[in-house]
Amino acid sequence: xxxxxxxxxxxxxxxxxxxxxxxxxxxxxxxxxxxxxxxxxxxxxxxxxxxxxxxxxxxxxxxxxxxxxxxxxxxxxxxxxxxxxxxxxxxxxxxxxxxxxxxxxxxxxxxxxxxxxxxxxxxxxxxxxxxxxxxxxxxxxxxxxxxxxxxxxxxxxxxxxxxxxxxxxxxxxxxxxxxxxxxxxxxxxxxxxxxxxxxxxxxxxxxxxxxxxxxxxxxxxxxxxxxxxxxxxxxxxxxxxxxxxxxxxxxxxxxxxxxxxxxx
Numbered sequence: 001x002x003x004x005x006x007x008x009x010x011x012x013x014x015x016x017x018x019x020x021x022x023x024x025x026x027x028x029x030x031x032x033x034x035x036x037x038x039x040x041x042x043x044x045x046x047x048x049x050x051x052x053x054x055x056x057x058x059x060x061x062x063x064x065x066x067x068x069x070x071x072x073x074x075x076x077x078x079x080x081x082x083x084x085x086x087x088x089x090x091x092x093x094x095x096x097x098x099x100x101x102x103x104x105x106x107x108x109x110x111x112x113x114x115x116x117x118x119x120x121x122x123x124x125x126x127x128x129x130x131x132x133x134x135x136x137x138x139x140x141x142x143x144x145x146x147x148x149x150x151x152x153x154x155x156x157x158x159x160x161x162x163x164x165x166x167x168x169x170x171x172x173x174x175x176x177x178x179x180x181x182x183x184x185x186x187x188x189x190x191x192x193x194x195x196x197x198x199x200x201x202x203x204x205x206x207x208x209x210x211x212x213x214x215x216x217x218x219x220x221x222x223x224x225x226x227x228x229x230x231x232x233x234x235x236x237x238x239x240x241x242x243x244x245x246x247x248x249x250x251x252x253x254x255x256x257x258x259x260x261x262x263x264x
Contacts, residue, residue, distance in 0.1 A: 028198040028258045030250035035063035037073070039242030041209070046235040047219035048228060049084040049098060051091045056080075063244060068192075068200060068257050069112035069129065075138075077104040081236060083219065086147040094228075095151030096172065098219040100144045108136025108184060120256055132207075134186035140213055144176040144220035173224070178217025180234070185210045188240070198258045203244040210237045 043057040057079025065071045084097035114129030150170035188207020192200040216222035218234035 028256045029253055030197075030199050031065060031068040031253055031257060032199065032201065032246035032248045032250055033065045034248040035065065035071075035244050035246040037061040037063055037205075037242055037244040039075075039205070039240050041079070041238035041240040043079050043081065043236055043238045045081040045083060045100075045218055046232075046237070047081075047083060047098075048216075048221050048223050048234075049092055049096050049219050051085065052081075052083040055082065057238065059242075063246075065246070067115055068253055069115035069132075070109065072109045073107070073136075075104075075106045075108065077106065078102070081218065084147070086151050089152050093152060094170075094172075096147055096219075096221060098144050098146040098221070100142050100218060100220070102140050102142050102218075104138060104140040104182060106136055106138030106182060106184060108134050108138075108186060110134035110186060110188075110190075112190065118255075130190045130192060132186070132188055132190060134184075136184055136186075138182050138184075140180050140182045140211075140218070142176075142178050142180065142217040142220065144217075146172075146174070146176060146220040148172055148174075172221050174216060174220045174222040176220050178215060178220075180213040180215040180217040182211050182213045185212075190244075192258070194258055197250075199250050200257060201246050203246075205240065205242040205244065207240045207242075208237070209240055211235060 037060070039059045039061070041057045041059075042054055044054040045052045057077060059075050059077035061073045061075040063071050063073050079102060081100040081102060082098060084095075085091035086095045086097040089095060110132040111134060112130055112132040113125075117125045117129050119125035119129045148171060150172065186207060186209050188205055191204040191206075193202040193204065195201045213234045213236065216234065218236065
């Protein structure tokens with residue numbers, strides 16, 4: 001009886017060791033596909049108005065990871081853009097001024113270098129694997145408050161150019177509430193944060209986004225190019241910092257996401 005108990009103890013011991021080894025072997029090979037994120041950014045427009053001012057912007061997003069290095073994101077963003085001056089003609093000679101309290105919805109994908117780099121035994125590639133580039137498409141809903149009439153009587157707009165109206169009351173064409181298609185160009189770096197089993201459950205993102213908003217809705221002005229400099233699409237840039245939180249059942253990946261011989 002004692003010999004039988006001893007044999008059972010050895011069998012149980014080897015089962016535990018084998019199971020621990022199996023868990024260790026899988027550690028670092030799994031990731032969670034779903035996630036949510038929250039970003040804050042410092043944003044500035046580039047429009048027909050000469051001077052532009054920086055403001056904070058914020059977004060929330062829902063994430064699906066095809067791989068640990070290929071996330072697709074649906075993002076809802078809100079913020080403010082502004083520029084110009086209706087009283088200081090050294091800032092804008094025509095007295096144009098706008099404030100845009102916008103909202104945007106954008107779908108984008110980010111390609112991280114680790115998706116194709118063989119980084120397992122290469123320290124430099126371990127660092128580079130989380131750098132990314134990305135793009136997408138969406139739309140921005142502009143809500144502008146603008147100075148619609150020229151406030152500078154000495155800006156060079158003549159009576160003839162104003163169609164017979166009095167100099168100084170030229171009405172700038174445009175829409176206060178246009179919806180514009182938008183395409184972002186994204187670059188950045190993701191710092192993955194791992195749990196005890198080497199699964200990346202959180203991430204910190206730092207990046208730069210430059211978005212092209214097609215149409216003339218970003219500042220509310222659609223000035224004719226025959227009289228004004230208006231030869232480029234409206235744009236805005238963002239310096240972004242964000243946090244991601246991943247959840248769901250871990251799924252397998254074909255490479256070690258966090259190799260044991262490196263601490264990146």
